[in-house]
Amino acid sequence: MSTEQQDVQVSTEGSILVITLNRPQARNAITLPVAQAIAAAVDELDGNDALAVGIITGADGVFCAGMDLKGFVDGELPQLPGRGFAGIVQAPPAKPLVAAVEGYALAGGFEIALACDLITAGRGARFGIPEVKRGLVAAGGALLRLPERIPPNVATQLALTGEFLDAPRAHELGLVNALVEDGKALDAALDLAAAIAVNGPLAVRASKRIIAEAPGWPREERWTRQEQITDPVFVSHDAIEGASAFAEKRPPNWRGE
The missing domain is CATH 1.10.12 (Lyase 2-enoyl-coa Hydratase; Chain  A, domain 2)
Structure with missing residues (x-):
């Protein structure tokens, strides 16, 4: 198995496909090979009739810190034509996708979660689009999707200040579907996915x-x-x-x- 493949682990739980971002040394930040692997996993989800629902999560208690900035400085953009950042934000799967969030879901990591249909989160999880703090713009879907998921004035505050949103508040606002104890977000996502998978x-x-x-x-x-x-x-x-x-x-x- 190549390093790129190890950076994204794909497994199945019955009819549920689990995509795990596995770059804990970089807080699961997205590189171009990772984006390509996510796109391939999404294609497998939609193309395999035995699969009903997908879950995307991160290894070692962190969801995703967004784009790998070292790669960006070297000229690498982790996006694919027609699919956008991480191979998913512009082209989510036709089948349902659940984000299981622990730790940080920041910048592009938050945008990956927003490309999902449902979100489960540990109580200690934190969401944010701090791109403005780096002179960048949250162009991976947060500015489009976040005002549709939470009150627009709250979305605007997050976008303009770069402040974080903690999981309990995100749950109050309706962004997080299931708020659970830390370490249990994937279990909650599997429960949600199983409840979907039994349907037509x-x-x-x-x-x-x-x-x-x-x-x-x-x-x-x-x-x-x-x-x-x-x-x-x-x-x-x-x-x-x-x-x-x-x-x-x-x-x-x-x-x-």
């Missing part, structure tokens, strides 16, 4: 897509655009199977079709 895969993906895309739809087109996504689900094998399983009081056998 077509329905889950359609629901995620609508939630993600609907804010940009013209108001007069919202119902039409939603129907374009939901109509195929209602006539799918899985829809019939879900109704039949409920009536027959048995677990459904999803086929994703």
Whole structure:
């Protein structure tokens, strides 16, 4: 196994794919090889019918400190065409993705978490976009996504001051879905992922897509655009199977079709 592969470890827990950033000596900062490995893992999640949900986390009690600044000074940008920073912020997977955050999720690390659908966090976790302190801009999605996830005035304060947001406050604001004791964020993420994975895969993906895309739809087109996504689900094998399983009081056998 190469060093680049060791820097991102990918494993499975049943139908759940777990992506672990594994550069603890650099607080799991993102390099170009790491971005490429994350992109490959996301492709595996979406392309493998046996996988239902993904989790991204960091090794040794730290989520991610963002871009590797040593690499940046040397001219390396850890972003991919069409995918953006870390190979994910511009192109999250179609399937659900949960961020399990311990320690720091800063700058691009926070933006990776914001590219996920759900976030679990240990109580000691801290979030922040301190780019302005370094003469940079949080261009990996935080300025776009954060005002949609927490009150815009709070997002503005974080962006302009570079201050940190602790996990309990992030949970109060609705950014963090599950606040747990330190060291338990991955367990909480696995629980969330398992609760998602038992549901119909077509329905889950359609629901995620609508939630993600609907804010940009013209108001007069919202119902039409939603129907374009939901109509195929209602006539799918899985829809019939879900109704039949409920009536027959048995677990459904999803086929994703």
